[in-house]
Amino acid sequence: MPCSFPCPLYERLKLEFDVNVKGSARIPQDGNMQPKAGPKKPLSGPESTWVPPSPPASALLSPTSSSVPTSGLVELETRVARVSVLAKSLRAPSRAAEQQFRSPEVSQGPNQNFPPCFLDNKIVDQCERLQLQSAGITKYMAEVLPEKNQRAVSMASAARELVIQRLSLVRSLCESEEQRLLEQVHGEEERAHQSILTQRVHWAEALQKLDVIRTSLVGMLTHLDDLQLIQKEQEIFERTEEAEGILDPQESGKLNFNEKCTWSPLLTQLWATAVLGSLPGTEDIRIDKKTVSPFLQLSDDLRTLTFSTKKSKTCADGPERFDHWPNALAAASFQAGLHAWMIDVQNSCAYKVGVASGQLPRKGSGSDCRLGHNAFSWVFSRYDQEFRFSHNGQHEPLGLLRGPARLGVLLDLQAQELLFYEPASGTVLYTYHGSFPGPLFPVFAVADQTISIVH
Numbered sequence: 001m002p003c004s005f006p007c008p009l010y011e012r013l014k015l016e017f018d019v020n021v022k023g024s025a026r027i028p029q030d031g032n033m034q035p036k037a038g039p040k041k042p043l044s045g046p047e048s049t050w051v052p053p054s055p056p057a058s059a060l061l062s063p064t065s066s067s068v069p070t071s072g073l074v075e076l077e078t079r080v081a082r083v084s085v086l087a088k089s090l091r092a093p094s095r096a097a098e099q100q101f102r103s104p105e106v107s108q109g110p111n112q113n114f115p116p117c118f119l120d121n122k123i124v125d126q127c128e129r130l131q132l133q134s135a136g137i138t139k140y141m142a143e144v145l146p147e148k149n150q151r152a153v154s155m156a157s158a159a160r161e162l163v164i165q166r167l168s169l170v171r172s173l174c175e176s177e178e179q180r181l182l183e184q185v186h187g188e189e190e191r192a193h194q195s196i197l198t199q200r201v202h203w204a205e206a207l208q209k210l211d212v213i214r215t216s217l218v219g220m221l222t223h224l225d226d227l228q229l230i231q232k233e234q235e236i237f238e239r240t241e242e243a244e245g246i247l248d249p250q251e252s253g254k255l256n257f258n259e260k261c262t263w264s265p266l267l268t269q270l271w272a273t274a275v276l277g278s279l280p281g282t283e284d285i286r287i288d289k290k291t292v293s294p295f296l297q298l299s300d301d302l303r304t305l306t307f308s309t310k311k312s313k314t315c316a317d318g319p320e321r322f323d324h325w326p327n328a329l330a331a332a333s334f335q336a337g338l339h340a341w342m343i344d345v346q347n348s349c350a351y352k353v354g355v356a357s358g359q360l361p362r363k364g365s366g367s368d369c370r371l372g373h374n375a376f377s378w379v380f381s382r383y384d385q386e387f388r389f390s391h392n393g394q395h396e397p398l399g400l401l402r403g404p405a406r407l408g409v410l411l412d413l414q415a416q417e418l419l420f421y422e423p424a425s426g427t428v429l430y431t432y433h434g435s436f437p438g439p440l441f442p443v444f445a446v447a448d449q450t451i452s453i454v455h
Contacts, residue, residue, distance in 0.1 A: 010025070072451040093341065130166055177266050188261040197255045206246045213243045222242070268428050273420040274410045275340045285341045285442055285453045291362070293322040296446065302331075303453040307348075307446045324365040330442035333358065339411045341442060342423065342454040346405035350448035352390075354379030355418060355440040367393065371445050378432060379443065380407065380420045389420070389430045398430060406454060 117241060215240055220232055229236070251258025286302040294315045297306040305328055317323065343353050357376040360369070367373035372381060379390050380398075388399040407429075408421035418432040 002348070006199060012197055039154070071164055087321065087372045103279065124432045126207075149438050173266070177264060181262055182265055188258050192255065192257045195252075199249075199252075203249060210243055210246055213239045220355065228372070230268055265428065268419070268431065269426055272408065272410055272419060272428060273423075274422055275410055276342060276421060283332070283339050283341045286331050287328050287444065287453070288320070290318055291322060291327070291329040293324075293328060294327045295326045296328060298328070299452075302451055305444055305446050305452075306450040307350075317397060320362060322362050322369065324363075325370055325445065326447055327352075327369075327371060327443065327445045329356065329360075330444075333441045334413060335439045335440035336410060336413050338414070340408065342406055342408045343444070344452040344454050345403070345407050347449040348382075348446055348451050349384050349403070351451050352379040352381040352443075352444065352445040353409060353451070354410070354420075355411060355436070355445055356443035357436070359438065360443075371443060377443060378418055379445075380409075380430060381445075387429075389432065395428075400429070404429070411443065414442075 019119065019250045114121045172293070217236065220236060224232060271293060287298060287299050287305065288369070289302065292298050292305070292315070294309075294312040295308055295310070297308055298304070299306075315321065320329075324326070325362060345351055345353070355378050356371065360374070360376040362369060371377045372379045372395070373393050377391065381388055381390055383401060385403070387400045387403070389396045389398060404422040404424065406423055408423050410419040411417075412419070413436065416433060417436055418434075418436075420429040420431075422429055
């Protein structure tokens with residue numbers, strides 16, 4: 001059915017159809033979509049729609065119509081129908097629509113023509129793009145979004161199951177480890193208790209024997225004269241020798257409870273991760289600027305130490321300052337409880353971190369002021385690719401393949417335990433068990449680049 005309002009694209013296709021099928025019309029070559037012949041309908045008035053003139057009757061009987069292939073006819077008919085439907089659906093044949101698409105020059109008078117054909121074609125193309133965009137959005141909403149939602153639900157369910165499965169495995173492993181350690185504690189307690197009972201029985205018999213010997217000797221001394229004592233000399237000697245064979249009690253480790261029975265790499269690693277991973281478990285450590293070596297520069301936030309090869313001349317010397325070794329102490333000390341802090345050491349290849357007693361000497365170049373070379377400091381140290389734990393001149397090498405970027409320090413004064421931990425891999429680098437005299441300060445030393453306290 002022909003379009004009832006102006007549409008140049010439709011008119012061109014209609015003319016092509018007439019020429020190829022009916023052979024009755026001619027498409028203008030000057031780009032004007034209106035035919036050369038025929039009267040023009042004015043644009044004003046209620047019947048402003050222009051209707052192209054009908055082809056002559058002789059053209060309808062032209063034999064050229066029979067020479068058009070069937071495929072070409074179908075294609076032209078399809079194009080005409082498509083443009084007609086699209087034009088009907090997207091252009092309103094109202095005067096307001098006409099005025100909207102007119103240029104200022106065209107809209108001056110009531111008898112002006114429509115804008116050029118390329119504007120209509122552009123609008124039709126734009127409408128086609130909008131229609132395709134709408135179809136794409138509709139398809140996206142109808143197909144893609146439901147699929148995405150279903151996939152999200154499926155992946156969330158799988159992730160939930162994975163979390164539950166892994167935590168269940170960890171929980172099961174922790175329960176098994178707890179049961180094993182509690183059994184070891186109970187076994188060690190029973191062993192120590194049995195050893196103590198055995199010793200108690202042994203020394204009770206020894207006391208009884210000593211009492212018998214003593215009573216016998218006292219009786220001889222009291223009731224026998226000198227001649228009788230001489231006659232009993234051999235018996236007295238044997239009794240004395242028997243008493244001397246009963247030795248005094250000696251300290252034995254078998255009578256003590258072995259705390260190492262509770263040692264578990266899994267428990268230590270989980271414990272260290274929990275402490276360093278929780279905000280309440282980390283201390284707000286600041287460096288005491290009065291202790292900083294003149295070979296170190298302290299940042300304004302009191303958390304970063306930078307090594308300098310030149311001795312600073314602005315540092316005022318004092319009794320608390322290290323004057324030779326590049327050391328520094330924290331401002332706060334610890335006497336009880338659990339404490340943890342973390343140091344960024346990725347920029348340095350020569351450093352020491354750990355704890356030190358307040359009795360650590362500060363002056364001189366001797367070993368008594370050098371961290372790890374005296375009884376007042378416990379440190380993890382790195383020099384190039386060598387890693388070790390040092391205390392009181394004893395250095396224990398640590399076989400690390402690479403240097404940690406961050407180093408965690410855990411101090412449990414209740415358990416008398418010092419632990420060095422790498423948070424990135426969850427690896428416990430070293431654990432020290434021993435007694436710590438007096439309050440302990442976090443201690444730092446750096447001889448290459450910088451180290452920083454992480455907060």
